[in-house]
Every structure is written in C-alpha cells, then in structure tokens.
Amino acid sequence: MSQRKVQRHVHDTYRNNSEDRIKKEGETYDTDDDDTNSDDEYSIESEVVQQLKKEIEDMKHKKIQMMNEIESRNKTDKLKAAKRKLKQQHIRRLLQQKQELEESLLEKQSTLSSLEGEYCADDLDNGTKAVREPKMPFVIKPNVPEFSDPQTFNEWKVEILKTLETNFGDIKTGQSVME
DSSP states (O other): OOHHHHHHHHHHHHHHTOHHHHHHHHHHHOOOOOOOOOHHHHHHHHHHHHHHHHHHHHHHHHHHHHHHHHHHHHHHHHHHHHHHHHHHHHHHHHHHHHHHHHHHHHHHHHHHHHHHHHHHHHHHHHTOOOOOOOOOOOOOOOOOOOTTSHHHHHHHHHHHHHHHHHHHBOTTTOOBTTO
C-alpha cells in the first residue's frame, strides 16, 4: 500500500471509530419496548455493554498501534533498501574505477616495455654500450680483534709497542730513528 492510502485508511479508521459515532449507534439501538426488565438485569446489561465498549475501544487502539507499527516498519525497510542500493552503487563505481586504473596501468606498462625495447635496439645499432654504474672493487679487510677482549688486548699491545720501537726509535729515551 502506498503511504497516502495507509494514511487515508488510518484517518478513516479514526473517524469511523470515534466515540461519538459509537454513542449515537448505541442510543439508536436502545429501545425500551419492554419495561419488564428489572433494575438488576439492566445494571448487569449496562456493565456488560460498558465492558464490551471498553474492549472494543482497546481493540481499536491496538489496531491503530499495529497500523502505525506496520507503517514505521515499512519506512525502515525502505530506508534500509535505499542504503543498500547506495552501497551497491558505490561498490560498482569503485570496481569500475579500479578496472579503469588497471587498464591504464597495463597500457602504460606496455608503452614502457615497448620504449625500452626500442632504446636497447638503438644502442645495439649504434654500437654504443649502455653506461653501467661502476662497482666497488673487492677489498680484503684484516681480521682485527676487539680490544674489549682482555686476552687479545695484551698481545696486541705488545706487538704495537715492538713495532713502534723498531720503526720509530726508543720510546723511553725519546730518540727517533726517523731523525
């Protein structure tokens, strides 16, 4: 049902179930053709009628509440469907954008590879070699022990002192061989 039809139906239900209409109908059907009813029977009937009227009113209120609840659920369902549709459209757009970017990337990669092929072919035709970066020569590094190790430190200290004495002279006297 469309929203206008639901609203019209709820409005008609309110109008049809109004208390004035119920009272008018109740008065039209109350006829006192027989005066044979006693007061007790009349009071019991009036209590039953009042109870029935109350039950009818409660049922009408429940019906109206249910109609309102159905209407609110329909609205929430429509909102959820609209949100779901928006999400799906967003996902489709993102997937399309991803596909376009992948195609563009593949085009650029193929262009680069074709340009690299032409560049290498031009170098071979001219007889020029491609310039390469110079490599560092292999250097042998001496194995120097750590001076924090007490066993090797004393041995190295002795060797260094011997070397200094032989090459540069006497350390104690201060005379140098170099002079």
